Amino acid sequence: IGILDITAELLDRNPNKDSGSVDMDDGQGDKAELAEQSLLNKLIHRSLVINQNQVEVMQADPSSPLFSVKTFEELRLKPELLEGVYSMGFNRPSRIQESALPLMLAQPLQNLIAQSQSGTGKTAAFCLAMLSHVNPANQWTQCLCVAPTYELALQTGQVIEQMGKFCPDVKLAYAVRGTKAVRGSRLQEHIVVGTPGTVLDWCTKYKMIDPKKISIFVLDEADVMINMQGHRDQSIRIHRQLSEDCQMLLFSATFEDSVLQFAKRVVPDPNIIKLKREEETLDTIKQFYVVCSGKEDKFNSLCNLYGCLTIAQTVIFCHTRKMASWLAASLTTEGHQVALLSGEMMVDQRAAVIERFRNGKEKVLVSTNVCSRGIDVAQVTLVVNFDLPVNMKGDADNETYLHRIGRSGRFGKRGFAVNMVDSEEDMVVLKQIEEHFGRKITKLDTSELEQMEMLLK
Numbered sequence: 014i015g016i017l018d019i020t021a022e023l024l025d026r027n028p029n030k031d032s033g034s035v036d037m038d039d040g041q042g043d044k045a046e047l048a049e050q051s052l053l054n055k056l057i058h059r060s061l062v063i064n065q066n067q068v069e070v071m072q073a074d075p076s077s078p079l080f081s082v083k084t085f086e087e088l089r090l091k092p093e094l095l096e097g098v099y100s101m102g103f104n105r106p107s108r109i110q111e112s113a114l115p116l117m118l119a120q121p122l123q124n125l126i127a128q129s130q131s132g133t134g135k136t137a138a139f140c141l142a143m144l145s146h147v148n149p150a151n152q153w154t155q156c157l158c159v160a161p162t163y164e165l166a167l168q169t170g171q172v173i174e175q176m177g178k179f180c181p182d183v184k185l186a187y188a189v190r191g192t193k194a195v196r197g198s199r200l201q202e203h204i205v206v207g208t209p210g211t212v213l214d215w216c217t218k219y220k221m222i223d224p225k226k227i228s229i230f231v232l233d234e235a236d237v238m239i240n241m242q243g244h245r246d247q248s249i250r251i252h253r254q255l256s257e258d259c260q261m262l263l264f265s266a267t268f269e270d271s272v273l274q275f276a277k278r279v280v281p282d283p284n285i286i287k288l289k290r291e292e293e294t295l296d297t298i299k300q301f302y303v304v305c306s307g308k309e310d311k312f313n314s315l316c317n318l319y320g321c322l323t324i325a326q327t328v329i330f331c332h333t334r335k336m337a338s339w340l341a342a343s344l345t346t347e348g349h350q351v352a353l354l355s356g357e358m359m360v361d362q363r364a365a366v367i368e369r370f371r372n373g374k375e376k377v378l379v380s381t382n383v384c385s386r387g388i389d390v391a392q393v394t395l396v397v398n399f400d401l402p403v404n405m406k407g408d409a410d411n412e413t414y415l416h417r418i419g420r421s422g423r424f425g426k427r428g429f430a431v432n433m434v435d436s437e438e439d440m441v442v443l444k445q446i447e448e449h450f451g452r453k454i455t456k457l458d459t460s461e462l463e464q465m466e467m468l469l470k
């Protein structure tokens with residue numbers, strides 16, 4: 014696959030320059046922006062998130078037969094594209110791809126709205142649809158894909174490049190800030206991936222793309238898109254320029270009402286595919302608490318867990334960056350190999366830390382809330398809440414608790430959670446969590462500790 018030159022300046026640019034996280038060390042903990050979280054998810058999902066739930070399909074035309082495929086061969090792809098798919102190590106379609114691919118590749122073209130959690134194979138699916146659809150003999154842009162940020166657009170572009178590596182005639186261009194635009198000269202690249210503002214400029218102001226000749230329009234990360242200033246309207250404005258028979262494909266990790274409303278507005282007569290996320294549960298987790306008298310004491314209690322820390326892979330959660338870096342430094346002084354993950358780090362640095370932890374290079378990871386959703390590391394056996402998760406009002410944040418501790422029921426292995434408690438308020442929060450989930454959180458004593466070590470071995 015050939016790629017339009019991206020200027021060196023563009024590649025050199027710090028990818029996080031203006032998308033840094035907005036968290037502050039103000040006691041509220043870290044808050045990650047949605048787009049950043051999506052990027053982080055993409056960077057750390059080097060393999061498919063397994064999801065065995067049933068796919069829910071609502072057809073635009075309920076009388077038409079419903080196809081689903083178990084193999085890529087059944088899709089009758091061009092051989093060079095099939096080779097590309099296999100070269101990526103894909104053996105068979107993922108759960109969502111089983112239903113989405115035949116729909117996207119069917120003739121006449123049909124519209125699709127698809128929702129499934131991050132890492133389940135949506136990007137790979139629409140990249141395949143675009144590559145399959147392109148006619149390289151036609152030297153104009155035929156497929157257009159918009160993503161919320163520069164970095165996300167590049168990620169998608171990379172998938173197209175990889176998957177299309179045996180299709181040398183198919184060309185790709187990036188419509189992102191920094192790419193040279195030449196007024197009036199039509200692009201010859203068959204696929205364009207970009208952000209809404211630049212794509213809109215290329216269609217209307219510079220007329221580099223004839224929107225009437227676009228036959229597939231992909232709107233990726235719709236839930237992130239509609240939360241970003243201007244992106245929603247720009248997407249709608251691009252959409253308005255397209256011809257009526259253009260195939261509209263929209264993808265989203267979540268499906269709140271606002272997303273669905275937006276989706277229905279830009280995707281007429283849609284087929285809708287939904288894949289429920291694997292529910293997280295506390296069933297396989299033994300939960301404990303330790304009463305401490307302050308942060309130093311919490312640290313000492315943590316050191317008592319030393320035996321466990323060296324056997325298991327442990328994630329320790331703190332409420333603020335300051336606490337996290339203090340704790341990481343203190344543990345390091347004690348001789349532990351510790352990795353630190355916090356909000357001021359750039360997203361690619363965070364991904365690298367998670368990767369190292371995953372590979373077992375460090376066995377203890379100290380994190381602020383910012384990454385709790387990112388780290389669904391299957392091998393984590395011990396989670397320590399150095400600070401309990403609370404919301405702005407100081408009440409238990411049950412959702413975050415579940416994300417930190419919970420496992421997706423059928424695949425997660427057994428694990429332990431230890432909650433550090435150092436005030437009356439903490440005790441109230443702990444009780445709230447206990448009640449909310451209806452699961453007992455027991456006081457950790459030394460005998461339990463030995464038992465825990467045994468179980469972790």
Ligand SMILES: Nc1ncnc2c1ncn2[C@@H]1O[C@H](COP(=O)(O)OP(=O)(O)OP(=O)(O)O)[C@@H](O)[C@H]1O
Nearest residue numbers: 058059060061103105107131132133134135136137
């Ligand atoms: N059929 C497949 N077999 C094996 N791996 C796959 C398959 N499809 C996708 N993958 C891999 O799984 C990971 C997640 O896929 P993908 O990025 O397409 O998911 P996604 O749903 O788009 O996630 P996100 O919302 O984070 O972009 C990627 O590393 C991708 O290469």
